[in-house]
Amino acid sequence: MPAGGNRAYGWLPDKRTKDEAEAALLVAGVDDILEGVGLHTICRRWNLSCAAVGLTMLEGAHGLPGSSAGWKGWRD
Numbered sequence: 001m002p003a004g005g006n007r008a009y010g011w012l013p014d015k016r017t018k019d020e021a022e023a024a025l026l027v028a029g030v031d032d033i034l035e036g037v038g039l040h041t042i043c044r045r046w047n048l049s050c051a052a053v054g055l056t057m058l059e060g061a062h063g064l065p066g067s068s069a070g071w072k073g074w075r076d
Helices: 020-034 037-054
Strands: none
Touching: 020 037
């Protein structure tokens, strides 16, 4: 049974139903990692894929690595 808090990426707000578009990105990301693809490359792919299908960041997220959204000065 889902508890409180924000929904996990790949799941709909009811926290029981898979979000097919987000889940597909997660599966592709895992496959890429297992094939030795670099994280920076995976993040760039996600940025392009999310923009192409209209996905947005979860509430409270600050952008994906490799994007300018929320990451400016993140090392400060």
